[in-house]
Amino acid sequence: MVQEDLDPEELARRVALSVAADSDEVGGLVGRTLIGDGVWDYRFASAIKGYEGWQWSVTLYRDEDADTWTVDESSLVPTDAALQPPAWVPWKDRLLPSDLSVTDAMGTEPDDPRLTAGYKPAQASHQNSQVQLNPEDDEEGQQESSSPAVDGADQETDGVVFRLADRPSEEKDVHEQESNDQIPHGAQTSSVDLDEAVDRFALTRRHVMTAEARTATAKRWYEGQHGPKSLSTRTAKGKACETCGFMIPLAGDLGTMFGVCANRWSPDDGRVVSLDHGCGEHSEIEPQEESHLWVQSQPAYDDLHIDVVRQKPREERPEVELMEQMQSEDGSED
Numbered sequence: 001m002v003q004e005d006l007d008p009e010e011l012a013r014r015v016a017l018s019v020a021a022d023s024d025e026v027g028g029l030v031g032r033t034l035i036g037d038g039v040w041d042y043r044f045a046s047a048i049k050g051y052e053g054w055q056w057s058v059t060l061y062r063d064e065d066a067d068t069w070t071v072d073e074s075s076l077v078p079t080d081a082a083l084q085p086p087a088w089v090p091w092k093d094r095l096l097p098s099d100l101s102v103t104d105a106m107g108t109e110p111d112d113p114r115l116t117a118g119y120k121p122a123q124a125s126h127q128n129s130q131v132q133l134n135p136e137d138d139e140e141g142q143q144e145s146s147s148p149a150v151d152g153a154d155q156e157t158d159g160v161v162f163r164l165a166d167r168p169s170e171e172k173d174v175h176e177q178e179s180n181d182q183i184p185h186g187a188q189t190s191s192v193d194l195d196e197a198v199d200r201f202a203l204t205r206r207h208v209m210t211a212e213a214r215t216a217t218a219k220r221w222y223e224g225q226h227g228p229k230s231l232s233t234r235t236a237k238g239k240a241c242e243t244c245g246f247m248i249p250l251a252g253d254l255g256t257m258f259g260v261c262a263n264r265w266s267p268d269d270g271r272v273v274s275l276d277h278g279c280g281e282h283s284e285i286e287p288q289e290e291s292h293l294w295v296q297s298q299p300a301y302d303d304l305h306i307d308v309v310r311q312k313p314r315e316e317r318p319e320v321e322l323m324e325q326m327q328s329e330d331g332s333e334d
Contacts, residue, residue, distance in 0.1 A: 006069065008040065008042070008062070008069050009029060011069055011071070012042035012044070012058035013026065013044065013058075015074050016044050016056040016058055016074060019074050020056070024047055025046065026044050026045075026047070026056055027045030027046065027047050028044065028045055029043070029044055030043040030055055031043055035059070038063065039059060039060070039062075039072065040059070040060045040062060041057060041058075041059050042057070042058045042059075043057055050083070051076065051082070052081075052083050054076055054077065054078050055076070055077055055079055057074065057075050057076070057077045058071070059072040059073050059074070113210070113212070114210060114212075114213035114216075115210065116207065116208060116209075117206070117208075118203055118205045118207055119198055119208075121198075121204070201251070201252060214253065214254065218257055218258070221258060221272055221274065222274050226271055226274065227273075227274045228274055230277065232267070232268075232278060232279045232280055233276070233278040236279060236282065237278075238278075239280075239282035240275065240277065240282075241261065241273050241274070241276070241278065241279070242275035242276065243282075243284070244263070244284070245283035246263035246266070246281075246283050247259040247260070248262050250272070257274055258273065258274055259273060260272055260273070261279070263281050263283070266281040267279055
């Protein structure tokens with residue numbers, strides 16, 4: 001729509017009025033902005049109910065050569081102070097664990113940040129590499145494996161890194177002994193300890209949880225209904241799970257904060273509970289004294305009130321009525 005000899009503000013207002021449902025919905029001019037290449041954006045205040053902070057936007061094009069204005073488009077746009085619905089969240093991010101049933105399965109993404117690759121024994125990977133090597137490469141590999149630079153080095157596998165520390169021997173040179181002395185004692189792990197840790201924590205699984213995932217799990221458990229802030233803990237009268245005989249400790253770093261309840265009479269039976277949690281079924285609580293479920297009292301008679309019970313009406317049976325009448329007549333004659 002090309003307009004000649006017309007004020008651009010008045011043209012923009014007419015366009016906004018033509019789009020609005022009522023003329024009162026278009027307010028005064030808020031401002032105009034040069035977008036570029038002769039394109040101008042005219043803004044008018046919106047008076048539509050429920051659209052506080054919104055503005056009418058009318059885009060015009062200015063042709064300098066023809067000295068004309070052309071209407072490009074019009075719309076209702078929000079400002080920073082506009083009332084808008086919350087941002088859309090994908091269903092997978094909105095979903096809660098409580099929304100799933102036993103037949104639902106979410107699955108695990110290949111790049112799930114909660115998981116990392118499990119430990120692969122170095123011996124198995126070394127044997128696999130020897131199968132793929134040529135005889136010449138095998139000799140070079142044996143020379144490299146027999147070099148002193150391998151001793152005391154880090155053994156890195158997919159997802160898990162361990163440092164194997166060999167016992168110092170007199171055959172090693174002084175430079176090698178100094179490099180081993182620089183390794184902290186806490187970072188050195190013998191092969192026996194390594195195998196024990198792998199077996200104890202089942203690190204040979206395809207994936208294991210990362211340290212960040214275990215920390216998030218501990219926080220979720222501790223702040224949940226099986227932590228110290230639950231209602232049952234406040235009513236347990238100081239009897240915490242840490243001193244309960246039915247608490248089974250966990251292994252690893254989570255065992256410093258949690259255990260598994262094994263009391264069949266506890267509402268937390270079979271669940272992970274924090275050590276400072278309480279359920280009221282502590283092993284050191286003595287059972288209550290036995291009492292009769294029903295105490296029979298002496299019967300009491302009410303002599304002050306009379307209960308009027310309405311009887312059912314008598315059934316009308318002619319033969320019975322006739323017999324009673326005959327009996328009454330015979331008695332009267334005697």
